[in-house]
Amino acid sequence: MTDSIASPPISARNLVKRFGDLVAVDGIDFEVAAGEAFGFLGPNGAGKTSTMRMIACVSPVTSGRLTVFGKDPEVYGAEIRGRLGVVPQADNLDLELTVRENLIMYARYFDLAWSEGRKRADELLEFVQLDERAKDKVDDLSGGMKRRLTIARALINQPDLLLLDEPTTGLDPQARHLVWERLYRLKQRGVTLALTTHYMDEAEQLCDRLVVMDKAKIAAEGTPRELIAKYSTKEVLELRFPADEQPAIDGRLDGLADRVELLPDRVLLYTSDGEEAAAAVHRRGLRPESSLVRRGTLEDVFLRLTGRSLID
Amino acid sequence: MAVRVVEHNVVVFRRLWRGYIMVSFFTPLFFLASMGLGLGSLVNRGSGGVGGVPYIDYLAPGLLAATTMQAAAFECMYPILAKILWDRIYDAMLATRLSVRDVIAGEVAWVALRMLMVATIFWVVMAAFGVAHTFESLLVIPAAALNGLAFATPIMAFTATQRNDNAFSTIFRFVITPLYLLGGAFFPISSLPGALQAVAWATPLAHGVELCRGLVLGDLVPAQAVLHLTVLLAYAIAGVVFVRPLLTKRLLK
Amino acid sequence: MSVRTLRIPTRSVRMIERNAMAFRHNWMVIFSGFVEPVLYLLGIGFGIGSLVRTIPIGDGHTVSYAVFVAPALMASSAMNGAIYESTFNLFYKLRYARTFEAVISTPVGVEDATLGEVMWAIGRGSLYSVGFVIVMLALGLVASPWAILAVPASILVGFAFAALGAALTTFVRQWQDLDIIQLALQPMFLFSATFFPVTVYPPALRLLVEWTPLYRGIDLVRGLTTGGVGPGLLGDVAYLAVMGLIGVTIAALRLRSRLLK
Known part of the structure; x- marks a missing residue:
């Protein structure tokens, strides 16, 4: 010892x-x-x-x-x-x-x-x-x-x-x-x-x-806390749009969050205030099928660092 | 419908046939060369062969019967248990229109086919050693296959009751190998101690050996042939009678 | 591979302990392996022996066929016991159950594990040899006091084949490959002067047979139990010892590069 x-x-x-x-x-x-x-x-x-x-x-x-x-x-x-x-x-x-x-x-x-x-x-x-x-x-x-x-x-x-x-x-x-x-x-x-x-x-x-x-x-x-603070945000807004509308989203969410990630099946908005971002999305006339506010996680850290998901 | 079961076996066999053919060919080749020729030369010198024929002529048909016994026993142990237990092929088969009866008929038909293959290859090797030279000696092929079946169906019934493969190596060591070595293939049963002679004659192998030997040497007595055939058939049929309820109980519970 | 510190594989004993523990669940399989050579002795030695009568052994005198065949079966059983362990069982532990992988993440090293496996295989072969020599004694098939050395001689045969088997197993990729090893053992068993003397062969074939390892083992054990002791036996000992040492070295080196990658 x-x-x-x-x-x-x-x-x-x-x-x-x-x-x-x-x-x-x-x-x-x-x-x-x-x-x-x-x-x-x-x-x-x-x-x-x-x-x-x-x-x-x-x-x-x-x-x-x-x-x-x-x-x-x-x-x-x-x-x-x-x-x-x-x-x-x-x-x-x-x-x-x-x-x-x-x-x-x-x-x-x-x-x-x-x-x-x-x-x-x-x-x-x-x-x-x-x-x-x-x-x-x-x-x-x-x-x-x-x-x-x-x-x-x-x-x-x-x-x-x-x-x-x-x-x-x-x-x-x-x-x-x-x-x-x-x-x-x-x-x-x-x-x-x-x-x-x-x-x-x-x-x-x-x-x-x-x-x-x-x-x-x-x-x-x-x-974990440091990494999330450094490479993600406190909150993340996850939006899902109907599959055919998803490609048209590009560009229309600019300025609503610190960073926007377009994934094949959903859109992630990195922000300190998820509720506020959700309301702003609404005000722009966008109607996602679902929206969810969650904490930033290591998954987000990984996505930010590598541009890929942990589990594909 | 039992044809489907045979077809399944054929498909599996197609992937492994080279190994099987090698074993079916080389084992008799090696044994006949070593025991038949090598050891045979000593026997021929010591006692002028067995019963007036050169030792290799005496040995070859007996070894053929012993070989189908061994092959049939193997076929009805591991592959069958695998289909019951490990790969659950029978469960899958019974989920279709196949019945337990079809499964049994198919497996028995398949073992019979395999034994015919083993015996045919053996006959070719035997012929190459100059042992089988008559047209009638071809009859030894179905006879040896029947000898195999007389072991196959009772063992299949036994396998239907097994939960793992532990007992198989024990059966090989304590039943199949003793019969192989002492059951009449290598030397006359009459040189065994009296009690063992009775045991030997109660097994199918002694009858299979005598039948095969008589067909190859051409000195078969019809009355004895009938006796040997009856014993072999009785074992084969008894096995089928037992395997049906046992396998049904195992698969349809 | 980089240079490593040399260490005497003292923990090989652990592998023997492990196999002994597993063996308690499966003792019937190992024990029953003893039966087969005894059956050969009864069937071939006595059954066919009654047809053969006597065999001349080199220096002019003759022995009964059973006396001739018994030492060959003793050497073969040492070979079979050892090689079965070091092929089928070793392959199972290496490839299928990955027992080795678990073992070498402890202080037990690859060298320990290899040597332990070989020693265990020798042990299994020796068990059969000792059992067999007792049967020989009981049946009056021992013709010379030199037979006392037949047991260590069989252990040497077991070592040579255990090491060979372990070395070969490191090259095996699938179960079917093991059948090839089995297929090679069968002719060796049948043709190595086991059942008839080499004098039966034509000269060229005889020379070939005399260079196979089982022949050497049989020649050694037969010389001891029949009393045909001469300097030739030392050649057999050297042959088997060298084969064993080469085998165990190849096995350890190959296992090391395979497991420690």
Whole structure:
């Protein structure tokens, strides 16, 4: 624990990952402090998973400098991995073992004694609310349960840093909220979290600080609030017009907001006062099918930075 | 309507046929070369063959029967369970105008076809080794296929009751492989201990082997042929009788 | 690939523990693998053996056919047990269940996992060999005190084939490719002087057979159980050891570049 105070859990300088001609990560810089929840937000293919795999010491760095707990993954891979918990994008639970055995065996991979492994397995099964499924085969679990078991597995070594790659992708809303709630508790206990996501609500819920990634680079960095303040507005007015009228809108909303985005299915007006903007639209004689005033989100930040939506 | 079930199998088979043909061709080739010629040379030197014929002539028809047994057992385990359980093909079929009866008739017809293929390829290999040289020896092809069916339908009935594939490897290890090695293909059943002889004769394989051997060597006694055919048919029909209620229960619940 | 610090893969033991834990759910499958070589021994060794009578083994004296065939089946069962683990089961863990992926994100490294898998495969092969030698003893098929070394010899055979299987598996892309490995094993089993001596072959073919790995394993084990011990056996040992070491090195290197990309 001592060096995690001295040096940050993760530090990357000009970090590059190439697969042949493909540049997956193109010279990124970031630092994750102890105890914080740090997010990588971006669409599929932005380089988030490649970054995570380098941090997890299962993917050699092409160039640049990466340290985890102040150490070089190239040299101290096994030692670093011993202090990490990893939740990969796709569950890779051991299908030949039961739910509880998955945890006990994982404890062994971290050189924990069998008795200690059994003790922690039982505690963690309770923590992720799977104690009643302890003896079941993994294949019989639902998607949300498998995810929770994967998270429990990542905690078996009481990691100083938990890496989560798309922790809730593919889960139904109820299962997602349960996962978020458990992760939030871990955060409260002081576990450092690094997670990737392409869900802006997930990033807002969980992350103290995040980087927006696009095309292998970092487009922006800050707290969710800072990013929204900087790249979006307090409120956003969303208008939907009948499909045939939408092309004719271009130009007729000028001056009503700080910025206007025309999307294929709707129009976004960035403004500090959504209600006022809606009234102004009305005064110009425009009749949208629906109008909605909402808070600015990270989705808007991403749209502003890249000109694209997070989920296409 | 059962034709549709066969058609489905044909479509699947078209993607995998190269592998099947390779196995159906090389396995008899290797076994006849190794056991028939190599080991056979020792047998011929030691005891002048078996019952007056060179060992390879004795072995080949027996091995043919053992091979259709093995192939039929495999066909009625994993692929059938996959259609019941993993891919749920039967559920999809029964949602159309097909009935359980059509499904069974189609599968049995398909296994019969497959066994005819296996036996035909085997016959060609046998002929290449100079074992099958008479026109009548072609009759061994339907005989071996019937031997396969005598295993196919009872195993199909068993598969209809299974929830996973765990039991299959056990059946192979404790039923099919012992029969393959000890059931009369490689050496006369009369050299087994007395109790095992009785067990061997109670299985379809002993009859399938004798029938095939008689047809290839041309020394089949008609009365015995009738007995062998009766036993094989009895097993095949009994299997069908059992598979119907079991598969119906499994699929229409 | 960059230079990495060399480390003795001590955590390979974890992989063995993992397989043992999985094996408890599936012990019947592994255990029953022991039955097949015994059936061959009964069927071929005794059944056909009664037709063959005796076999000359090199130095003038003859042995019964069962004595001749038993060591070959012992070596083959070590091969089969080991290679089944290191092909089908390894491929399943690598490609389908991605067990390896999960394992290497812990302190257990790729080298640990590879060596652990190979050791487990050797263990399975050895289990069959030990069981088989007990059956041989019970049936009076052991003709020499040298037979005590037949068990370590079978372990060496298991090592050579486990390593070969693991190396080959790293090249496998789909299940069907594994059938090709199986298809290659069958002729090896049938033609490696398993059921008849190499003297049956024409000289050119004989030379070819003598260079195949299973022949080497059979020659070694047969020499020990029948008492035909000579310096040639050391050649067999060297052949199998080198094959195993090459195999395990290729497997570890290929797995590393595949998993750590």
